[in-house]
Amino acid sequence: MAAFLEVSNLVKSFGTNTVVKGVNFAFEKGEFISLLGPSGCGKTTILRMIAGFERPTSGAIRVDGEDLTHLKPNQRKLGMVFQAYALFPNLTVGENIAFGLKIAGMPAEQRRARVEEMLKLIGLPGFEKRYPYEMSGGQQQRVALARAIAPKPRLLLLDEPLSALDAKIRVSLREEIRAIQQDLGITTVFVTHDQEEAMSISDRIVVMNAGNIDQMGSPHEIYNRPATRFVATFVGQLNTLPETTFGPSRAIRPELISLAPRPETDTTLTGTVSDVGFLGSVVRLRVDVAGTPINIDTFNGNNATPPQRGDAITLHLAAKDVLTLGA
Amino acid sequence: MKSDKFWAWLVFILGGAYFIVPLAATFEFSLRMRRGEYSFDAYASVFADPYFASSFTYSVVVGLFTIIVGILVVVPAVYFVRLRMPWLKPIMEFITLLPLVIPALVLVYGYIRLYGSSSMIPFTGSVLGTDILLTCAYVTLALPYMYRAVDNGMRTIDIGTLTEAAQIAGANQLQIIGQIILPNILVAILSGAFLTFAIVIGEFTIASLLNRPAFGPYLVGIGTNRAYEPAALAIISFIITWGAMGMINVLGRFAPRTSARTD
Numbered sequence: 001m002a003a004f005l006e007v008s009n010l011v012k013s014f015g016t017n018t019v020v021k022g023v024n025f026a027f028e029k030g031e032f033i034s035l036l037g038p039s040g041c042g043k044t045t046i047l048r049m050i051a052g053f054e055r056p057t058s059g060a061i062r063v064d065g066e067d068l069t070h071l072k073p074n075q076r077k078l079g080m081v082f083q084a085y086a087l088f089p090n091l092t093v094g095e096n097i098a099f100g101l102k103i104a105g106m107p108a109e110q111r112r113a114r115v116e117e118m119l120k121l122i123g124l125p126g127f128e129k130r131y132p133y134e135m136s137g138g139q140q141q142r143v144a145l146a147r148a149i150a151p152k153p154r155l156l157l158l159d160e161p162l163s164a165l166d167a168k169i170r171v172s173l174r175e176e177i178r179a180i181q182q183d184l185g186i187t188t189v190f191v192t193h194d195q196e197e198a199m200s201i202s203d204r205i206v207v208m209n210a211g212n213i214d215q216m217g218s219p220h221e222i223y224n225r226p227a228t229r230f231v232a233t234f235v236g237q238l239n240t241l242p243e244t245t246f247g248p249s250r251a252i253r254p255e256l257i258s259l260a261p262r263p264e265t266d267t268t269l270t271g272t273v274s275d276v277g278f279l280g281s282v283v284r285l286r287v288d289v290a291g292t293p294i295n296i297d298t299f300n301g302n303n304a305t306p307p308q309r310g311d312a313i314t315l316h317l318a319a320k321d322v323l324t325l326g327a
Numbered sequence: 328m329k330s331d332k333f334w335a336w337l338v339f340i341l342g343g344a345y346f347i348v349p350l351a352a353t354f355e356f357s358l359r360m361r362r363g364e365y366s367f368d369a370y371a372s373v374f375a376d377p378y379f380a381s382s383f384t385y386s387v388v389v390g391l392f393t394i395i396v397g398i399l400v401v402v403p404a405v406y407f408v409r410l411r412m413p414w415l416k417p418i419m420e421f422i423t424l425l426p427l428v429i430p431a432l433v434l435v436y437g438y439i440r441l442y443g444s445s446s447m448i449p450f451t452g453s454v455l456g457t458d459i460l461l462t463c464a465y466v467t468l469a470l471p472y473m474y475r476a477v478d479n480g481m482r483t484i485d486i487g488t489l490t491e492a493a494q495i496a497g498a499n500q501l502q503i504i505g506q507i508i509l510p511n512i513l514v515a516i517l518s519g520a521f522l523t524f525a526i527v528i529g530e531f532t533i534a535s536l537l538n539r540p541a542f543g544p545y546l547v548g549i550g551t552n553r554a555y556e557p558a559a560l561a562i563i564s565f566i567i568t569w570g571a572m573g574m575i576n577v578l579g580r581f582a583p584r585t586s587a588r589t590d
Binding site: 051052053072073074076077078079080082084086087088089090099100103104144147148151157 | 502510
């Protein structure tokens with residue numbers, strides 16, 4: 001089966017500054033793909049090239065077999081949600097959602113039905129007469145999502161759509177986006193710098209660093225088998241282990257260290273508890289192991305009191321869980 | 328505290344008197360056409376003059392065309408400069424200030440040389456041609472005000488992102504300007520339009536030298552030939568101009584509010 005979204009040898013330079021350095025990826029129809037990386041890694045530029053707002057210096061973008069590289073944004077039949085919502089302030093919610101349908105020449109009766117269907121989908125039925133300024137940020141962003149998917153685009157592009165929202169709404173809206181995406185089976189490209197966000201909703205993650213792809217894979221693969229040092233440190237927490245016992249560039253995730261021996265553990269370390277953070281379901285300990293700080297995440301237990309500061313404790317870990325960091 | 332207020336009031340009253348006393352005197356004088364008593368005879372005389380109505384109508388029509396042409400020239404220009412060629416902005420600022428620096432007299436003599444009946448493009452050879460030339464001259468005169476009004480309007484909305492949002496939804500450049508940009512800066516455009524209108528209604532130099540029957544030359548003609556009517560006309564002009572300014576304020580309240588940024 002041919003790939004649905006295919007990007008080949010994509011390069012983008014602004015003057016002498018090359019921000020995307022020959023990127024290749026191909027994804028199937030219906031996948032939720034995240035472009036993850038720190039600011040300036042080129043992820044937004046790739047999304048803007050897919051949308052048609054930036055012209056690639058070289059390379060090609062194909063969707064469903066069609067070469068989009070030289071099409072204008074309004075010819076590409078894509079949907080996009082922006083960080084700043086970008087709802088049209090002069091139009092009502094209903095008119096905003098119907099905007100693309102009207103441009104495409106859909107008759108008024110069908111438009112109304114589609115708007116109603118979209119409002120139900122985003123959980124805002126009866127809001128069609130409201131104006132954007134009368135709504136909260138989370139509501140506005142849901143309307144922006146409805147506007148993007150109403151014309152049944154081939155591809156949905158999300159440019160950090162949750163960044164402007166507060167933490168609680170961010171989590172609920174990301175779950176909603178994922179549910180709607182799976183419901184409609186729409187191929188989606190999501191740009192974010194938040195690794196937790198990317199892990200929680202993606203089928204596949206593209207981790208970018210300085211204009212190159214460092215790793216592509218499922219959230220599980222990215223987290224458990226990071227391909228580079230950058231991926232290992234950017235995605236999730238990591239403890240660098242003392243060189244004297246383990247050799248150079250060895251590291252382990254905080255949740256893979258336990259306070260009691262398990263069947264698979266074969267290595268022990270001793271240290272002193274230097275800090276205890278109680279986060280509710282998780283207790284985060286900071287342990288000083290001969291000068292090397294090690295973070296440990298353990299689950300909160302009803303009957304076991306967590307260690308106190310200054311306690312001497314033994315840490316158990318399995319050698320197979322230790323990651324060797326590459327270049 | 329108390330003396331602070333006293334000085335503030337004094338300055339306010341002096342400033343107010345500076346504007347109101349001449350106006351009140353003009354008004355009082357305009358009522359004295361009939362000997363020994365106050366009357367509105369001067370106003371009746373003005374409104375009875377058929378030339379008042381015809382010159383006023385002429386100027387209103389020219390004003391409306393000036394506004395339409397001004398919007399068609401300024402809105403797309405400001406939009407594209409802001410969106411695609413921001414480095415042109417200082418040049419644009421400079422050009423739009425030129426009409427304030429170059430006297431209207433210089434402008435109209437230039438026009439007569441360039442477009443006179445013996446030139447290559449004889450605009451002044453026909454009545455319609457001269458009217459078109461007059462409209463273009465007024466568009467130029469109003470440019471500093473129209474440009475700043477429209478530019479301020481576009482500053483309040485994120486035209487870049489709105490344009491991209493409309494583009495990805497399938498809209499072309501014309502649909503974006505017509506359906507998204509224009510409605511969102513309508514209030515700014517209207518304030519520019521009323522300023523343009525106020526300029527056109529009172530303009531004398533260009534209309535006079537192009538020999539068009541506009542309101543400005545009529546005002547001047549009356550001023551040199553009559554005693555009480557000019558005072559009445561001055562009051563009428565004031566009311567028209569204030570009406571236009573008042574409309575800017577009223578319409579400002581209907582400005583579409585831009586969206587909240589966060590929750």
